[in-house]
Amino acid sequence: MQMSRRAALRLGAASLASAGLPGISRAAESVVATTYPGSFDEAFKAVVGPAFTKATGANVNFTPLLAIDQVAKIQAARANPPFDVVLFDEGPLINAIKADVLEKFPASASKALADIPDAFKHPDGYAPVITCQVIGIAFNPKKFKVPPTSWDDLWKPENKGRVGITGMASSLGTAFMVDVAKLKGGSDTDLEPAFKAMQTLLPNVGAIAQSPGALAALFQQGEIDIAFNYFNNIELLRTKGVDVDFVVPSTGGIVVRTSAQLVKNAQAGKLATAYLETVMSEGVQKDLEAAPWVMMPTNKRVPFTGANLKLANGLDELIARNKLLDWTKFQHLRGDWITRFTKEVKI
Amino acid sequence: MAQRRKLEIFGETLPAMPLAAFFLVAFVAPFILLLVISLYQSAEFRGVGLHQYVKFVTDGFSIGVLWDTLFLGFCVTAVCLLLAYPLGLVYIAGGPRLRAFILFLIMLPLLTSAVVRTFAWLVILGREGIINSAMLALGLWGQPARLLYTWGGLVVALAQIQLPLMALPVINSLLKVDRSLVDAAEGLGASSWRRFRTVILPLTLPGAVAGSLLVFAASTTAFITQTLVGGGRIVLMPLNIYQQAVGVQDWPFAAALSIVFTVCIVAINWFVNAFAQARMRGVNA
Numbered sequence: 134m135q136m137s138r139r140a141a142l143r144l145g146a147a148s149l150a151s152a153g154l155p156g157i158s159r160a161a162e163s164v165v166a167t168t169y170p171g172s173f174d175e176a177f178k179a180v181v182g183p184a185f186t187k188a189t190g191a192n193v194n195f196t197p198l199l200a201i202d203q204v205a206k207i208q209a210a211r212a213n214p215p216f217d218v219v220l221f222d223e224g225p226l227i228n229a230i231k232a233d234v235l236e237k238f239p240a241s242a243s244k245a246l247a248d249i250p251d252a253f254k255h256p257d258g259y260a261p262v263i264t265c266q267v268i269g270i271a272f273n274p275k276k277f278k279v280p281p282t283s284w285d286d287l288w289k290p291e292n293k294g295r296v297g298i299t300g301m302a303s304s305l306g307t308a309f310m311v312d313v314a315k316l317k318g319g320s321d322t323d324l325e326p327a328f329k330a331m332q333t334l335l336p337n338v339g340a341i342a343q344s345p346g347a348l349a350a351l352f353q354q355g356e357i358d359i360a361f362n363y364f365n366n367i368e369l370l371r372t373k374g375v376d377v378d379f380v381v382p383s384t385g386g387i388v389v390r391t392s393a394q395l396v397k398n399a400q401a402g403k404l405a406t407a408y409l410e411t412v413m414s415e416g417v418q419k420d421l422e423a424a425p426w427v428m429m430p431t432n433k434r435v436p437f438t439g440a441n442l443k444l445a446n447g448l449d450e451l452i453a454r455n456k457l458l459d460w461t462k463f464q465h466l467r468g469d470w471i472t473r474f475t476k477e478v479k480i
Numbered sequence: 481m482a483q484r485r486k487l488e489i490f491g492e493t494l495p496a497m498p499l500a501a502f503f504l505v506a507f508v509a510p511f512i513l514l515l516v517i518s519l520y521q522s523a524e525f526r527g528v529g530l531h532q533y534v535k536f537v538t539d540g541f542s543i544g545v546l547w548d549t550l551f552l553g554f555c556v557t558a559v560c561l562l563l564a565y566p567l568g569l570v571y572i573a574g575g576p577r578l579r580a581f582i583l584f585l586i587m588l589p590l591l592t593s594a595v596v597r598t599f600a601w602l603v604i605l606g607r608e609g610i611i612n613s614a615m616l617a618l619g620l621w622g623q624p625a626r627l628l629y630t631w632g633g634l635v636v637a638l639a640q641i642q643l644p645l646m647a648l649p650v651i652n653s654l655l656k657v658d659r660s661l662v663d664a665a666e667g668l669g670a671s672s673w674r675r676f677r678t679v680i681l682p683l684t685l686p687g688a689v690a691g692s693l694l695v696f697a698a699s700t701t702a703f704i705t706q707t708l709v710g711g712g713r714i715v716l717m718p719l720n721i722y723q724q725a726v727g728v729q730d731w732p733f734a735a736a737l738s739i740v741f742t743v744c745i746v747a748i749n750w751f752v753n754a755f756a757q758a759r760m761r762g763v764n765a
Contacts, residue, residue, distance in 0.1 A: 201726055202726055205725065205729065228729075294626070299712070300727075301727075302723065339607075340628075340711055340712075340713075341711055341713050342711070342712065343711075343712060354606045354608065354609075355606065355608035356607050356608075356628065468523070468728040468729060468730060471723060471727045471728050472724070475712075475723055476541045479712070479713050479714070
């Protein structure tokens with residue numbers, strides 16, 4: 134084939150432009166949504182993706198990332214954010230609202246919002262809570278004749294080298310530290326007792342994982358036998374045949390409320406709102422609640438079933454039996470805490 | 481005349497212009513941006529000064545992390561050198577088939593991503609991994625040893641992953657060694673160790689230096705392998721920078737850490753290069 138120089142140049146320029154401007158060449162009919170590494174990612178890919186495609190004909194590209202990575206990436210590219218919809222626990226949500234990277238949720242256009250109890254709607258009009266995660270003790274039932282009952286079990290001398298932890302960059306690590314501090318005489322803002330306790334925990338620590346999902350996976354590799362973790366992470370591993378089980382500590386588990394939020398300047402526009410509708414809808418919440426995902430539903434039409442009944446008969450009871458943390462009190466301190474944790478909790 | 485010479489130089493450098501432009505946009509510009517960010521006094525981008533660098537120098541933790549990271553690079557480079565020379569000598573001594581086979585083995589790790597290679601090491605070093613299971617089954621160890629998340633484990637894993645970067649330049653320079661020089665040394669009664677030390681090693685120094693610089697730079701900055709095999713227990717510069725930038729959201733300090741880290745590695749590269757050039761001039765004289 135003969136091609137004039139001009140035609141070749143034009144072709145080259147066009148292909149360069151399309152490579153350099155993914156925003157333009159990207160198919161309009163898709164949403165980029167984040168998930169958390171671990172069970173969240175698997176559940177959303179299996180349930181939310183197909184349901185969204187069925188409802189809208191569009192696709193979802195899922196990106197598993199910790200919430201703090203998500204905030205950082207949006208802040209680094211405000212005008213052209215890499216995601217349309219993000220997933221945030223309570224702490225990162227406060228940061229993201231402060232950084233002004235989120236769009237409020239168009240409540241009037243939403244059908245599914247009516248099924249979400251008022252307690253889970255955002256007071257300032259951002260998108261509501263879509264699921265609750267419960268933090269408790271994960272352990273290997275083959276290695277424990279008597280299941281652990283409280284956080285203190287992590288400190289027992291017989292668990293030397295068998296404890297897994299993760300840092301305070303995750304909601305999991307932060308919630309654990311705040312809870313330990315409060316149980317040992319500290320407060321939401323005074324973590325001194327928890328940091329002291331970590332020093333005495335170090336001989337028992339076998340691994341420090343990078344994320345809650347990675348921490349759960351350490352049970353699979355046989356690296357650790359006891360850790361703090363989320364119920365849904367552990368339940369998913371258990372149904373896959375890994376020797377791991379979950380108990381709520383005697384002092385109560387910690388409930389973390391997670392929401393999906395619209396990103397400012399997102400390219401997906403209305404599709405992003407449609408994605409949130411899908412996540413909140415009765416059908417999707419029902420499928421997310423079922424085994425093996427066991428994600429606590431916030432849609433009031435969806436009852437607890439199966440493994441979730443081990444923790445409570447419904448969301449109200451779950452929250453009454455366990456603890457919520459007031460993240461507004463300490464979210465601004467987390468930067469310092471993360472740095473201190475990295476410095477002090479190492480061998 | 482001068483005009484023409486200018487044109488010639490321009491003509492010679494013209495083909496390098498696209499690369500130079502790319503380098504300017506993709507490396508120099510971000511680096512300058514990084515430098516500017518590192519001069520902000522606070523994480524909220526207020527005030528200008530050397531505050532972040534003072535923080536780095538006065539905060540014992542970060543200097544310790546920097547030192548650990550450079551020491552890691554040194555350890556990995558040393559292990560790679562020790563492995564690459566015997567491998568190269570076997571390659572030189574072998575026939576075409578053996579050579580092709582060795583080359584294939586060296587290239588093999590390069591064909592998979594660093595993530596995959598790192599995960600293989602997780603399987604090998606884990607508490608229920610290959611080494612521990614074998615040692616327990618043979619009755620040599622009473623209980624599983626901790627191999628993962630240790631300094632030794634990290635050095636070994638990184639050395640394997642970066643070995644091609646050392647082996648290829650070393651083999652290349654071994655191929656260039658004039659066989660007759662080695663034969664002459666042997667004829668004059670030099671032992672094999674002496675032949676290696678006084679003939680082969682000086683002549684292959686360029687390859688060893690090139691390999692060392694590559695391995696050093698690659699292993700000190702290997703974020704994925706350091707993080708997965710080292711775990712949260714071993715904190716090195718890449719993880720430290722990541723945590724400051726993403727976890728703590730202190731971009732100025734993260735930028736300052738990046739600048740200090742880059743300057744250190746460039747300085748070491750420059751120093752080793754200068755040293756090697758001086759040595760090579762000595763050999764040629």
